[in-house]
Amino acid sequence: MFDQIQERLNSIFRNLSKKGKISESNISDALRDVRRAMLEADVNFKVVKKFISSVHEKSIGQKVLNSITPSQQFVKVVKEELITLLGTEPDKIKIKKSGITKILLVGLQGVGKTTTAAKLACFLKRERQLDSVLVAADCKRPAAVKQLKLLAEQNKISFFSSNDESAINVVKKSMDYAFSESKKVVIVDTAGRLQEDQSLMLELKEIAKIVDPDEILFVADAMTGQDAVNSSKVFSEVLDLTGIILTKMDADTRGGAAVSIREITGKKIKFVGNGESINNLEVFNPSSMASRILGMGDIISFVENAKNLFDSEQSKNNQNKLFDGSFNLTDFENQLNQFNKMGSMDSIIKMLPIKGVKKIGNIEEKKLIWMNAILSSMTLYEKQNPSSINGSRRKRIALGSGRSVFEVNQLLKQFSQMKTMMKKMKNNKGIFPFNFK
Ligand SMILES: Nc1nc2c(ncn2[C@@H]2O[C@H](COP(=O)(O)OP(=O)(O)OP(=O)(O)O)[C@@H](O)[C@H]2O)c(=O)[nH]1
Ligand SMILES: [Mg+2]
The missing domain is CATH 1.10.260.30 (Signal recognition particle, SRP54 subunit, M-domain)
Incomplete structure (x- = not known):
């Protein structure tokens, strides 16, 4: 994860550590390098600009502590700013105290919605002792329904589908099913499209209106970098997204999507997918993510x-x-x-x-x-x-x-x-x- 950006940043920090003190000129050099490393990591240019200017402001004002070297002081500032950029505190998934919690997963084709739906059900069972129903609302593709059904069976999670043509009807029926089975959470896996097309958006909007979800989570593939960020922006303009799940972080060497997505969409990352197996879903923690990106450890x-x-x-x-x-x-x-x-x-x-x-x-x-x-x-x-x-x-x-x-x-x-x-x-x-x- 993040090998490329880690290597670049580490070499910048190493170079700075050879210098005795933090001064205007060596900070400017280091900042220029950080800026380049971030752009190469596919971080959105607006995000980079804002980030660099706040790191600059804070590092110039810093006193260099006796016990640590200037480069470490600089890393500290970079890290704090990165944590702010990533959302400061972890954002917990909202679970209703009583009644059924409804979670809608939306996103483009192949980003990992179906896999994530099953991962999330297992996570809620494991961490919160909550039973979920996985709902296949991808009615146009029988293979999609089968995929979710198989995942549900393999992991002993309730599953609901219906031969109904309309995703909206399937979701409506699934609510009755969850109620009759006394399940606490309904996780709806929706259809993906290659592009943010009009009919998909209308369908999702309609589902959201009827279901009134507690969470609408946008699932995005971290490997697609700025494309993931841009599509999350489009979705967030149409739907009331409550958060983001970034998948395939295990294969993302650059980190551009993870770093930019909150600043651009205003939505926090709630979970990250870091592998294909069922337990590879992690609560997103800005502080440990910043450590991983910086690669230096804390x-x-x-x-x-x-x-x-x-x-x-x-x-x-x-x-x-x-x-x-x-x-x-x-x-x-x-x-x-x-x-x-x-x-x-x-x-x-x-x-x-x-x-x-x-x-x-x-x-x-x-x-x-x-x-x-x-x-x-x-x-x-x-x-x-x-x-x-x-x-x-x-x-x-x-x-x-x-x-x-x-x-x-x-x-x-x-x-x-x-x-x-x-x-x-x-x-x-x-x-x-x-x-x-
Ligand atoms: N390495 C890795 N692969 C993942 C992760 N999440 C999902 N995948 C893989 O991504 C591929 C697509 O996953 P799906 O869950 O089918 O994606 P989807 O969004 O439901 O796709 P559509 O229903 O076609 O829109 C599968 O091969 C998954 O195993 C992840 O966190 N890491
Ligand atoms: Mg799917």
């Missing part, structure tokens, strides 16, 4: 978080203890807790600019959890006198923490290796665990 907040925590008195104390050899398991536990305070291992890893790290994140996170479990099963005496932890104590700790003796041994071994290593490094203070000065 280094700034990571640095700030880490700096605050590891600069604390307790941490400095721990460092001194480590070097004079008096560091014990209580200190080790405190250090682990501090690390935990920075957020889940997963979120820390996500903030780092490393590719393909999701898996490592999970493993590490699990490890932190079991280490904590073992440490909290030790007595204070044991923590302060690690050498007292003999075989029978190890067995008791393992039992108490629900971990194996092997894992208890592993933790103790790591702890003693760390102490030995630190003793050796006595003359090279400041390396544990992070040094941001």
